[in-house]
Every structure is written in structure tokens, then in C-alpha cells.
Amino acid sequence: MGLSRRLGGAGKAGVGWADAKSGEWFYLCLPSRNFGAPGVMRVLLLAGTVEAREIAACLRDVPGVQVIASVAAITRTVQPSGVPMRVGGFGGVDGFAEYLCHENITAVMDATHPFSADISHRSFAVCQRLNIPYLQVLRPPWVAGPGDRWADLNREEDAAHHIPVGARVFVATGRKTLHRFENMSGRLMICRQIETADGAFPLDHGYYLLGHPPFSVADEVDLFRELNIDWLIMRNAGGDASRPKLDAARQLHLPVAMIRRSAQPDAPQVETVAAAVDWVKGQI
Numbered sequence: 001m002g003l004s005r006r007l008g009g010a011g012k013a014g015v016g017w018a019d020a021k022s023g024e025w026f027y028l029c030l031p032s033r034n035f036g037a038p039g040v041m042r043v044l045l046l047a048g049t050v051e052a053r054e055i056a057a058c059l060r061d062v063p064g065v066q067v068i069a070s071v072a073a074i075t076r077t078v079q080p081s082g083v084p085m086r087v088g089g090f091g092g093v094d095g096f097a098e099y100l101c102h103e104n105i106t107a108v109m110d111a112t113h114p115f116s117a118d119i120s121h122r123s124f125a126v127c128q129r130l131n132i133p134y135l136q137v138l139r140p141p142w143v144a145g146p147g148d149r150w151a152d153l154n155r156e157e158d159a160a161h162h163i164p165v166g167a168r169v170f171v172a173t174g175r176k177t178l179h180r181f182e183n184m185s186g187r188l189m190i191c192r193q194i195e196t197a198d199g200a201f202p203l204d205h206g207y208y209l210l211g212h213p214p215f216s217v218a219d220e221v222d223l224f225r226e227l228n229i230d231w232l233i234m235r236n237a238g239g240d241a242s243r244p245k246l247d248a249a250r251q252l253h254l255p256v257a258m259i260r261r262s263a264q265p266d267a268p269q270v271e272t273v274a275a276a277v278d279w280v281k282g283q284i
Helices: 050-059 092-102 117-130 156-161 175-181 217-226 243-252 273-283
Strands: 003-007 014-019 025-029 041-046 065-071 085-087 107-110 134-137 149-153 168-171 188-193 206-210 231-235 255-259
Touching: 041 050, 041 273, 050 065, 050 134, 050 273, 092 117, 107 117, 107 273, 117 134, 134 273, 149 156, 156 175, 156 255, 168 175, 175 188, 217 243, 231 243, 243 255
Parallel strands: 041 065, 041 107, 065 085, 107 134, 149 255, 168 188, 168 231, 188 206, 231 255
Antiparallel strands: 003 014, 014 025
């Protein structure tokens, strides 16, 4: 097997090899100066969700555990939780592996968003290579019940096959997904934001609407009526925060284009904060 060797840069704590033919890579942790306190479990918490914030709060005072929360960016769900926090990416697979080695991380808990499957796949793969325990905290998806009118989609672009021209659509998948609805011409697309967006609405058939959560079911019912909404588009993120929109759609008999989650890694997984905390305590 032909291997090319890659050394970590200044301050890095690992050596990597890549198979020139298959592209497979191998990583070896080298000793780091950042050992932390003896006998302490150092947990990297991949955060950015409500569950991550609650996990950090539960673990910050657990003897023998040090938690480092990592977020891609500061958002409204990212609030102080009493543990050290890092902000920003890791620089891909190699950067993530080097970080784990340099910081002497002994366990990784992935409490990222259910639609951040790429991050979860990468994180689990790196942890497997480095023999670091990994746990995914994944809230259960919503399930359609009596009175719901859902059309399950694999991707945003499929909405055009279900939502007729002329429809007024409330898009609840986030500003960063709007470009995926470029094929929805002839429908009015309305996307709610909690703060003024930078730049114009990216589609020529819609606009931003400002609003500040939390929103009750009654709030959402009134809004959908005021806007004469015909369809709701959502990602099946699960949880309580966005549930009022679904309950309002049920009350108003509105159809919902529900985007399925991508496949998750075949990794150890729990659904609740309590189970995640118990997992960490069981690793000590």
C-alpha cells in the first residue's frame, strides 16, 4: 500500500498517512503538552442545540469531567453554559483529528443539529480511527398524526413537485436553504427571520418576515391566517421549539412539505439529555 506521510504543522499533535490509491487515511496521536488534570475525562461536546446547552449545564460540576463545547458560530441557541467554549470549524478531517489529539480529548459527544449529518459522519469516522468513544445525541423526529397532511420529501428541490403554482408558502427551513427553492417560481415564498437579513431575498418570488420567538400555536395560527398561507415547508428536526407551526397547520388543515433527515452514522446514539449525561458518567 503506497502511503504519503503528512506531519501536523506548528503546535500540531499528530502524524497522518494517506493511501495514494484508496484515499484512506490513518492518524497517529503523538504526546501533547495539554494533558489536563490527571484522571480527568476531557469531553468535546459538539454543540449548537438546546440539548447541547442542557448537557453542558448538567456536566459542568460533575467530578472528574471537563467539558469543552464547540460551536460553528454564535447563534441565539448558543448561550453561556458554564463550560469553556470554542467557536469555528476544525479545518476538515485532519484538523479535527489534530484537535482531538492536541487537546487530549477522551470522549466526543455529538449534539449537533439533526440536519448536520455530514458533521456527525466525519466526527464518528475520526473517533473510530483514534479509538475515542463517541456518542450521538439525536432528538427523535416528528411523526404525523391524525389530522396531519404531510408530504414527505427527500430534499428541498422536491417541493416543486407537490406545491402548485400560485400557492403562498411559509418556508421554515432557514435562510441558508432558500437557494434550493429556485425551481419554485410562480409561488410566493415567505421566510421568517429573527433579525434583519444581510442582503436581499435570494429568490425573485418571496420576502423575509421578521419575528421573535417563542411562538405559541395561537400565534402561528393567527400568522398563517393573516398571510393566507397555503403550504408549510419544514425539515423534520423534531423537538419542541418548532412544533407549534405543525400544530397550527393541523388546526388549519394546511398541507406540510416535510423534508426527511439524511442518513445518520451507524454510531452509539441516545435521544435524551439524561441518557447522554449517564453515558458520560459511565465512561469515568
